[in-house]
Amino acid sequence: MMRSRIPQPNRQLCLPLACGLAAVALLWPAAPVVAAMNFCAAPALQTSERTNADPGVKTLINNVQEHLNDAPRAVARLHTEGLLPHEGLYDQSVEAQKDLDLLRNAALAWRATSDERYLKFVDRLLYAWVTTYQPSFNPIDETHFDSLILAYDMTASALPVKTRNAAMAFLNKFASGYITQIDAQPRPLRGTYRNNWQSHRIKLVSMAAFTLDNRKMINAAQRLFAEHIGDNIAPDGSTIDFNERDALRYVTYDLQPLVTAALAARRHNRVWLPLRTPSGASLAGALNWLTPYAIGMKTHDEFIHSTTPLDMQRREAGLPGYVGPWDPKNATELFHLAARLDGRYTPIALHLAATAPAWLAVCLPFVAR
Template sequence: MRIFALICLFTGINFVAYSQTVSLNAKEIKKLKAWIKQDAAAKNTYAQFEQDGVKYLNEAPNPLDTIRTEGLLKGNPKKIKTWLGFKDMDKMYTLALLYRLTGDQKYLDKSTSFLLSWAKINRPNGNPIDDTNVDKAVEAYDLIKDNLAVKDSEVITKWLAETAWAEVNSVRMKPGRATAINNWNAHRLKVVGEIAYAIDSRELIQWTIDNLKSHININLYADGTSLDFKERDAMHYHIYDLQPMLKLAIIIDRAKGSNFYTYESPKGASIKKSVEWLLPYMEGKKQHEEYVHTTVQFDRDRAKNNEPGFAAGTMFEPKMALPVVELSVYFNASQKKLLQELSNGESMQSLTNQIQRESIR
């Protein structure tokens, strides 16, 4: 306990002033339970979700000591191994949410087992393109943090704090590096921010807010375009940049912070403007040929590797923008129709997203 107290001192962790802002809070869980009980479609969606969770009860965790996806082509053995390990993230989240919905201890125990396995083995390396995939682990922790044994909470929180601080102190975000201002930084901010609010680290929260302001100013432009779009000539990367910023903006808003969707930088840039610039392409009113003028060799390497969607001249598909619409509709309800048009059908994620939207302050 004394060691953990020192970790809290040096990482700025203060338990747990924020209720669930990364995941659903108690009031929202209650609403979700009522929705599942009353709505036939939601009930069917939940039934499949529960079926998956029951299956996960009999599966063993597959934690990785090092996450490795960034810069690797499809088919690379290290990338394949990592994506197999990432399946644990959905499993621990599913089990955590099932515990909150049912109160059944077996789901809590199994979700905790997955989280502890990763916390004890995984060592973060400060690469945001790799770490961005721990979303569901953070959400799982946030869902069950008030129900964990103290010793288990200490282990998991230490791992999450180490992951966040590895990003803050990473050489990849040093001034002058492209990875300090492009989509890497958007994902870095999301990783640090979601962990900061989950573990209630005031120091990390303030770092996130300060750096989100500067990122919007550097990475987004007043005309709605982005640095990543200009470098990659691809909507794919404009979306990949906006998605983590939108997720972070929602978490901050849920914590009663500033509205970073409408926040404008000194240069007149905003997440809102960059979403609205994308709208005609999402609606199919405008078209774009992807990667024709990309300046990044990795894009060309993936095209040569025959990875779908990366060949220069590939037409942008509006459905690729679904992650942006699913998040931006939180701030702009007028996009609900577009969300329905692009949606692949109801899922537990879409249900939880809607619950969060309905709880906007």
């Protein structure tokens, strides 16, 4: 297998928060382990900032407030992959997984306002999900668990021990299960182990590994990320998903998890965006390949030559986005995330939307230089 060179972290660098946590660990070695990723960097908003907050941020907080008395919708299984609306568990799963984004938003609301009501809501939802859900290790069904990981990452140090321990056990099982599944596959990887499914696996593994601060898992995540760049992205920046699905929708779906994984890695001083395989492929190259479509210089009619029968079924069912030209707005969140990694993507993000999605505006309010 080709090896990729990834810039390693400077082990002598230490962010103020990380240094503070390390000092605490030295003073109290028996203290319970807490989240270590700190993906969301935003401090609590001051009163004046809350008053003048972006309308999207206000909407996020107000939406969480409206659900504070809702019962958890935790289920033992989610399944939407390969299904059309109203088939099988699709509708039930879509409804239940709304809890996951609500969890993330509640954690952000607590982070922004310090209002304990939001923390208690996170505690209630998080405990329900990590003690009810049984991982299927289907990354399409489980991709929204990135929101649960972020919620834990933001609140772990303030959660009751019972919830924190249950969440840690769940995330260990979750990430280790995915790593075992991937490593059991013959090389070179094929099928869903080299397309967008693998991007979602890597996102979930990376986020869990970094928030647990599990060195073995972190090294596995980095190894799998590097392997996937070589498997999925061509030297010109195009992806396997574009070749198979003839759709920019799936390019976005493929790249956004990888950008999210790279953001998680960056919090530990690991630089994944510019990583290049011996063939010259990189995540940065794939984003650059998509850029002319995102800014309207190029257009693309979606799914015309897709090799996946489900795409034709979705077209016939009238699902939005499966017929006609690709809407660049589909890449809004992708490029706003990418702008948090590299400021060169900021003009593209702002071209697509003047403000970032509300959750990202609270989580990472500032773009990279």
